[in-house]
Amino acid sequence: MSPGGPMNTESNIPDPTPPADHFDDIEQQQHAGLLGMWVFLLTEVLLFGGLLAAFVICRLRYADAFAGAAEHLDLVLAAVNTALLFTSGLTMVLAELAAGARRRGPTIWWLLATAALGTAFLVLKGVEWYGEYKEQLMPVLGLPFVYPGEEPQLAELFFNLYFVATGLHAAHMLIGLGVLAVMLVLVRGWRRPDRLDRQLRIAGLYWAFIDVVWIFIFTCFYLLRA
Amino acid sequence: MTSVAESPTVAGEACTDDYLSGGWSIRSWLLTVDHKRIAWLYAVSITVFFFFGSAAALLIRLELITPAGDLFSAEEYNRLFSLHGIVMVWFFLIPSIPATLGNFLIPLMVGARDMAFPKLNLLSWYIYSLGGLFTLAAVIAGGVDTGWTFYTPYSTLFSNSAVLAAAVGIFIVGFSSILTGLNFVVTVHTMRAPGLTWMRLPLFVWANYATALIMILATPVLATLLLLVGLERGLGIGIFDPALGGDPLLFQHLFWFYSHPAVYIMILPAMGVISEIISCFSRNPVFGYTGMVISIMAITLFGFVVWGHHMFVSGQSMYAGILFSFFSFLVAVPSAIKTLNWTATLFRGRISFTAPMIYALSFLELFTVGGLTGIFLAALALDVHVHDSYFVTAHFHYIMVGGAVTAYMGGLHFWWPKLTGRMFSRAWASTAAVALLIGLNLTFYPQFLLGYAGMPRRYHSYPDDFAILHVLSSLGAGVLAIGYLLPLIYLSWSLRRGEPAPPNPWDARGLEWQTMSPPPVHNFKETPVVTGGPYEYRE
């Protein structure tokens, strides 16, 4: 639960949920849950880390070609998407705060807003990918790759890395949306609000983490242009 | 341990609520969330994989008895050693000690009722089995000829074998490893019994904790790598293909960023087992406990910065080679500290040569030979000569089989009374342990000589001059097979006929010995309170 905070709690709070069998008390259980999620996110960081390392090495070796290829990405759409993700991060925190204050209605609404913003991000991403497909800049599944600039082979490498990175990120967004859907169902039921509060905090960590990954994808692929 | 507040209420009491009394139905095993039963699920699975891998090894040694490549074609031989490597590394060695002994013992050793995430623990086994069977099917039915390393561009552009399927299986198994590591870390951090401070943890727990850290920090990079290989092979996304501007050496960097630390995933838990056994059977506290802990963590850290020593002759820059060579020498220091500390633990001890102790002393010999030859290989110039020769094969088999598997066998015998509540035949166990020591040295020592004389790895035929050493090595493999088959027989026999084990048959001090054998479902009747260290063998 969030420390302090003069928030108003609704009356007749049910009995606190007992800890699972193998834990001594609820603090131990919550600590284990949070640490588990952070350690899991650590593995996710390194999952993207391998890709990032590949990109950084190529970016330094083929600086001009990569900077040129980055020009062909849509910076405006990506910037809008970044703003969308930041906003969804905010709404997720607001949902957590509402749950911490034991207010069911606002929790549901903020969660819905988060899911809507996340979906909007994916839709925009799809639009962007479709644009690249149209311009024949999508060298996957044997699709033709027609690059107007210099050094088309290196540009192809750039787009390969770009599609792997953004694809993997989009897959994580989908998982995040799935988590949000589950949380929405649970919050609608509103049994054991104290447990929901703890679960929401853990779900929120995952959602915020997707933001962090996107910040680096955005900076590396879109901003480092000629 | 002078530790447990509640003296064992166990001695005379019949084991009515031990974890095995919950029934033997399929359901009670396949849906269990008890870490002790999950450890058994793992033990059975890795044994199956071990015998597939060993069968392939025996066939390899059969082929190599004669200089001509008569038993198998070159192509078949490639598939055989790939099967051996893939199965042994990913489906036996990586999960061996952590997933079985670690899974069983860590909650007992930290005085907890279970792992922090019991369901995740079971899920981890299912993922392991799924990925393992998938890969095994791919490797046996389809055949994979790339070796266990999947080097590009051979694996992505040229190999006409089931690389994609095998990679998918290993990708899946990686998640099992990650989840096990996550569970260990969170358990050790949050579930320790009152009074059990970090510096009172048994070295086995420290070693498995360090292993878990490596699993968490290294395995995801392997996942990325296999994803990229899969995409390159399946969708033509060329990250490693030089024709598309990709870099094949990038593959090796990412691969060894996982696979070198993976060597420590295999050997660190083995070191943990050895510390427990040597201390118990020499009736001495582990010499230099703090130094041992620091060494474990130093190996964990340095293990991550030495990967380039696998790439000395692959076209890596010479300066990077010097850097990696330096770090590789450095990682030998904590390993040497550990070996010397074990020896010092024996000093003036009351040593009893039980089967676990014979395994542990064998480990000392084998690990020392394997470790010292590792220093040869870390030297840039010498490595150019013996790279990709039998010298390398012998070196890592001394560590992996001589070190990790011997320690696994030692640990299995040491904790067998706790695992099953039965005693095994001491005479047979000692025989098997000695057979293993002889077999290992006879199999792998000739390979050092072969490699130094110029015999390369991965060939199914060789000049006649090498015949004697190869025959010796194959002979050793036969002895080795006896050393592995014997325990399978007498340990299985002890499950039904062995005499019941008391709670603490070795008079050991660890927390796990303070509860019944086999332990109750929730490990301890009451949460123990710890007041001392794990190795108080002297008053």
Next chain:
Amino acid sequence: MNYRSAILCWLALLALLAATLAAAMLGNTALRYTLHLSCAVAMAALVMIVFMRLRSAGQMLRLVAVAGLLWIALLIMLSMADVLTR
């Protein structure tokens, strides 16, 4: 953690996004790349400290958060040691 710090953090994130976009106008200068990278690090840090509550979290969670970045740095730096001196 309260509404005020959450909203302030969100505004700061948007400001940093604007700053890094503005920096893209600077042409091919070292300053520009420095700005891009520092903005990225600042944004990531803000999300982790405020949205992921590292500010009120224990030492252990902070250590885990830092470890991930350190290990990526290790991977990249040592690989670069090869690539750049080849």
